[in-house]
Amino acid sequence: MGRPLVILSGGLDSTVCMALAAAGGGGDSDASAPLAVTFDYGQRHRVELTAAAAVAAHYGAEHLVVPIDLTGWGGSALTDATIDVPDAIDGATHGDSDSGGIPVTYVPARNLIFLSLAMGIAEARDADDVFIGVNALDYSGYPDCRPEFVASFEATAALALKRGVEGRPVRVRTPLIDLTKAAIVALGVETGAPLHLTWSCYRGGDRPCGTCDSCVLRAKGFAEAGVADPALAR
Amino acid sequence: MGRPLVILSGGLDSTVCMALAAAGGGGDSDASAPLAVTFDYGQRHRVELTAAAAVAAHYGAEHLVVPIDLTGWGGSALTDATIDVPDAIDGATHGDSDSGGIPVTYVPARNLIFLSLAMGIAEARDADDVFIGVNALDYSGYPDCRPEFVASFEATAALALKRGVEGRPVRVRTPLIDLTKAAIVALGVETGAPLHLTWSCYRGGDRPCGTCDSCVLRAKGFAEAGVADPALAR
Numbered sequence: 001m002g003r004p005l006v007i008l009s010g011g012l013d014s015t016v017c018m019a020l021a022a023a024g025g026g027g028d029s030d031a032s033a034p035l036a037v038t039f040d041y042g043q044r045h046r047v048e049l050t051a052a053a054a055v056a057a058h059y060g061a062e063h064l065v066v067p068i069d070l071t072g073w074g075g076s077a078l079t080d081a082t083i084d085v086p087d088a089i090d091g092a093t094h095g096d097s098d099s100g101g102i103p104v105t106y107v108p109a110r111n112l113i114f115l116s117l118a119m120g121i122a123e124a125r126d127a128d129d130v131f132i133g134v135n136a137l138d139y140s141g142y143p144d145c146r147p148e149f150v151a152s153f154e155a156t157a158a159l160a161l162k163r164g165v166e167g168r169p170v171r172v173r174t175p176l177i178d179l180t181k182a183a184i185v186a187l188g189v190e191t192g193a194p195l196h197l198t199w200s201c202y203r204g205g206d207r208p209c210g211t212c213d214s215c216v217l218r219a220k221g222f223a224e225a226g227v228a229d230p231a232l233a234r
Numbered sequence: 235m236g237r238p239l240v241i242l243s244g245g246l247d248s249t250v251c252m253a254l255a256a257a258g259g260g261g262d263s264d265a266s267a268p269l270a271v272t273f274d275y276g277q278r279h280r281v282e283l284t285a286a287a288a289v290a291a292h293y294g295a296e297h298l299v300v301p302i303d304l305t306g307w308g309g310s311a312l313t314d315a316t317i318d319v320p321d322a323i324d325g326a327t328h329g330d331s332d333s334g335g336i337p338v339t340y341v342p343a344r345n346l347i348f349l350s351l352a353m354g355i356a357e358a359r360d361a362d363d364v365f366i367g368v369n370a371l372d373y374s375g376y377p378d379c380r381p382e383f384v385a386s387f388e389a390t391a392a393l394a395l396k397r398g399v400e401g402r403p404v405r406v407r408t409p410l411i412d413l414t415k416a417a418i419v420a421l422g423v424e425t426g427a428p429l430h431l432t433w434s435c436y437r438g439g440d441r442p443c444g445t446c447d448s449c450v451l452r453a454k455g456f457a458e459a460g461v462a463d464p465a466l467a468r
Contacts, residue, residue: 064306064307066303066306067301067303068302068351069300069301070354072298072300073298073354073355073358073359074358075354075357075358075359102396102399106396107354108353108354108355108357108358108395109350109351109353109354109357109391109394109395110354111394112350112353112354112390112391112395113347113350113351113354115350116343116346116347116349116350117302117343117347119342119343119346120304120307120309120341120342120343120344120346120347121307121342123309123342123343124307124308124309124310124342125307125309143393143395143396143398143399144393144394144395146393148393149390149393149394152386152389152390152393153394155386155390156346156383156387156389156390157343157346159377159378159380159383159386160343160345160346160377160378160383160387161342161343161346161377161378162336162340162342162377164377165336165377
């Protein structure tokens with residue numbers, strides 16, 4: 001039996017995924033400790049890398065930080081210093097957009113790239129499941145968070161990997177995909193996830209800005225769950 | 235109209251792809267100069283990075299070298315110094331293997347990772363076509379060189395990208411996929427590809443070893459095409 005691999009950004013969603021994977025959420029009751037994988041992709045909110053390390057340490061998990069610089073070609077407010085991170089509009093769940101409701105914080109192919117790297121690592125390290133905290137309900141309108149993308153990716157990866165040829169494809173686990181942000185907060189509390197260690201803000205300041213898309217979504221989630229955000233008490 | 239993006243390793247196949255893309259092989263007769271993308275993934279045959287730069291320069295193409303270190307988790311003779319690159323067995327097209335005919339030079343998820351990154355770059359740089367020199371005939375038995383993988387990847391990428399949502403997915407072009415190595419050599423000669431600049435050997439020496447899977451496949455291709463390998467005359 002392999003262990004679960006968790007794509008851990010240090011944010012709320014991936015930390016709840018970590019809690020689920022650590023609890024054997026891969027369907028394997030005696031799962032070994034998760035392997036946490038964090039991508040250092042040149043994101044302006046680099047403080048999330050520190051948060052990811054703290055979350056991994058909380059679980060005593062091996063933590064692999066993979067440098068993959070996505071800033072070399074631009075295309076996103078998160079990786080291009082010349083594009084500002086917008087405020088969320090009127091508390092809506094979609095940020096400013098220049099195309100089809102997809103906000104400027106969209107990073108071209110980010111989840112495709114992250115999942116692909118995770119698949120390579122999973123195969124090399126014999127992990128059976130890759131957890132990713134994508135969410136298609138209270139989300140930012142990114143196409144690579146939709147269940148149809150995830151299902152298609154899983155099938156593609158099975159064709160790419162030796163493990164797929166051998167009839168034991170690596171599964172992609174998206175336990176949060178149908179949950180509201182409030183339900184994710186509640187699940188985090190229920191599973192004892194270290195929410196106080198997480199970071200969600202897209203901006204790079206010392207404290208969450210409170211007004212970007214990610215901050216607004218997070219605040220809405222905690223409010224609707226009736227839980228005080230422990231990260232704001234730091 | 236966007237320009238073609240070519241995944242350029244500096245080897246024979248990707249250089250012929252470069253020639254085809256430069257000639258408007260994307261189906262667009264007035265295509266602009268290709269964008270060449272090379273992945274510096276910690277490969278032991280680092281001399282291919284120099285070859286890629288020379289090929290890109292030959293075409294006056296913009297050349298993006300993307301560092302993506304695949305050595306951090308091992309799993310391949312090409313990225314793990316503790317695993318030797320085997321000699322080709324009896325001149326067969328498959329190398330030494332520990333599983334299902336897949337050789338130890340297989341890098342877990344390599345083409346999945348490279349194509350995913352290429353998709354992100356294509357979207358950010360408005361390229362309509364991504365060329366990759368995969369070949370499913372005279373090849374090394376890598377699952378991520380098969381046409382079923384490429385077709386599935388293209389569909390997955392369309393779901394991941396903003397361009398897909400907008401109804402103008404980035405295409406994956408595999409002009410060599412059904413060709414023998416001899417036919418690729420002939421096509422290279424026909425299109426004036428700078429074959430003298432290319433590097434194929436998996437080992438890291440100053441000159442091609444002549445005995446690894448990649449060298450044997452290359453030699454067989456040139457021999458069957460009746461062409462002297464210009465790279466050996468260097």
